[in-house]
Amino acid sequence: MNEDEIAQFNKVNLERESATTSGISSINDKNKLSTKANKPDNQLKNGLLGWYAICSSKDINKNKPYTFTIYNEPLVLYKDKESNLRCVKDLCPHRGASFIGGEVIDGELVCPYHGARYSSTGECTNLSRITCNHIVDSNYDNYASKIHLYQYICKEIGGYVYIYYNGKAKTNLSDFEVADNINNRLLNNYGFDISNYKYEEVVVDFKCDWARIIENHLDILHLFWVHGDTIPDNDVNRDIITSFNQEITREENQIESKYKYKDKSKGEFIRIKFLPPGRIVIYKGEPEEARYIQVLDHIPLAKNKARVIVRHYRKFMKNKLLTDLLLFRQLQHRVFYKVFSEDYMILRTQTYNNQMGYIEKDNVKLLGEDKMVQYYWDWFKSSDRKDHPWELHPKDSNTNTVHEDSAMLYPPANPTLEKQNNKSILLNVAIRVLIPIGVVFLIIL
Ligand code: FES
Ligand SMILES: [Fe+2]
Known part of the structure; x- marks a missing residue:
């Protein structure tokens, strides 16, 4: 390109950039669009993982687990004995059935397959109902201490149920590192x-x-x-x-x-x-x-x-x-x-x-x-x-x-x-x- 061609090329590109950033209206962008080379691609702090509103509080039934999926992962919401909301992985740790079709009885999540019941901390509380009377595992207590439900942190605010979703359910909620402040999602x-x-x-x-x-x-x-x-x-x-x-x-x-x-x-x-x-x-x-x-x-x-x-x-x-x-x-x-x-x-x-x-x-x-x-x-x-x-x-x-x-x-x-x-x-x-x-x-x- 000679100098004239380079000048013409720059002029055309400048015009193009201005056309795509100004629009039909006078756009007053406090952040100003920067050039492609230094354009910030994400000024928001939080990404795709974090607090999601999942349903209304009124959707949580006293006797029935609320099942849903998020990013393909099946989860269950229910209220435990103390009326605390729980969000657990939809997987019974006995033989891997889903809780779809299960129940919540006295604040305990009950598996529809063999009737295992899970307490609010996620431990199995009623192992005697897993096994038929004539098949008795001599080591129930040991078994019980090893199985758990996997959970996510959840909260009920303003009639919404929120979960903190990071894709990695844990047995102990205190092991979560919450990187996203729920207040940033709340209208007040x-x-x-x-x-x-x-x-x-x-x-x-x-x-x-x-x-x-x-x-x-x-x-x-x-x-x-x-x-x-x-x-x-x-x-x-x-x-x-x-x-x-x-x-x-x-x-x-x-x-x-x-x-x-x-x-x-x-x-x-x-x-x-x-x-x-x-x-x-x-x-x-x-x-x-x-x-x-x-x-x-x-x-x-x-x-x-x-x-x-x-x-x-x-x-x-x-x-x-x-x-x-x-x-x-x-x-x-x-x-x-x-x-x-x-x-x-x-x-x-x-x-x-x-x-x-x-x-x-x-x-x-x-x-x-x-x-x-x-x-x-x-x-x-x-x-x-x-x-x-x-x-x-x-x-x-x-x-x-x-x-x-x-x-x-x-x-x-x-x-x-x-x-x-x-x-x-x-x-x-x-x-x-x-x-x-x-x-x-x-x-x-
Ligand atoms: S799979 Fe849930 S009780 Fe057996
Ligand atoms: Fe629309």
């Missing part, structure tokens, strides 16, 4: 006062890639196109073009993006907060003043199988009688199910393209507005290289799918739930209309 750490809110919740399972679902929930672009007819906001519409200024901050414990209307008189559109590894918080305005907060927790059940817990907290419609009468809960669930069905349509095809390696082959290019998504992938890829969670409990195509099949709610259960919910709305509307008509009819007669 960010200025929200959850005690002022009521919430509705749905749980949705997807047969697709966990990381892609998070990407979807960080993405505001698709709201207008995919959910334009579903989300009850006039600005969220396929046909209305609205532009925003985007402001992103990356800190040790969160990435947050604020979207403000370019038309300053309209103020703010939305804020999205990513709290790794699996929580997203969506709200508007300052945390102390937010009228609603949507909290989405993403659980990587297995490869291309993920669960999402959605809670929609609100400061309005808090009166139970009124919300019951107006079918507020059912109507809100109806929106949730519809939104997730719309997303699922996209996510499963995107998952296929990802599985085929098409997305990795540099076949996709992000826009300036996708900066939140870009930062998320920077974090994800760096954490995946460091923590490689899918290599901790690998399975192959020959591994049977008993845990996934028994645990997966979607498909087909969620469309069924959606239909049940719609039926319940119709039934309740009919009751509310027919009763007054009946009363008037009786009075007239």
Whole structure:
């Protein structure tokens, strides 16, 4: 290249870089995108291992173990004798059965195969029930001292069950080194006062890639196109073009993006907060003043199988009688199910393209507005290289799918739930209309 060609080459590259970082809106990124050579690939402290919200406290049944998987590893939640929550590996140390179909009796986990019972410390407490009366092992005590359940640390906070997942269950909980502070996942750490809110919740399972679902929930672009007819906001519409200024901050414990209307008189559109590894918080305005907060927790059940817990907290419609009468809960669930069905349509095809390696082959290019998504992938890829969670409990195509099949709610259960919910709305509307008509009819007669 001669000097003119080199100058032209540099100019074109500079223009390219500026086009990909500025986007359509004036992006005020406190961290500024740096050049490729010194670009920080992960400013978040926590990686893919750490505290995950797994389910609601109300899902833990007194008599029945709650089974689930995370990164392919089958686990069980139950409440022990002292009402402490326990999360143990789903493996009976007698002959390796699962606790699926087992029971919790008097705070002891009971294996469905031979009835072994496990106490809160994980030791076997009822060995006499393992063996039939006519086969007596003369060395029970010795046997009992050698078998244990393997556990993870778990906590119940704000109606959620969290586990500290590092892929290595231990017999003794005090042997864990907890590298991730659970407070970094809690809303009150960010200025929200959850005690002022009521919430509705749905749980949705997807047969697709966990990381892609998070990407979807960080993405505001698709709201207008995919959910334009579903989300009850006039600005969220396929046909209305609205532009925003985007402001992103990356800190040790969160990435947050604020979207403000370019038309300053309209103020703010939305804020999205990513709290790794699996929580997203969506709200508007300052945390102390937010009228609603949507909290989405993403659980990587297995490869291309993920669960999402959605809670929609609100400061309005808090009166139970009124919300019951107006079918507020059912109507809100109806929106949730519809939104997730719309997303699922996209996510499963995107998952296929990802599985085929098409997305990795540099076949996709992000826009300036996708900066939140870009930062998320920077974090994800760096954490995946460091923590490689899918290599901790690998399975192959020959591994049977008993845990996934028994645990997966979607498909087909969620469309069924959606239909049940719609039926319940119709039934309740009919009751509310027919009763007054009946009363008037009786009075007239
Ligand atoms: S395998 Fe659990 S009691 Fe035998
Ligand atoms: Fe969506």
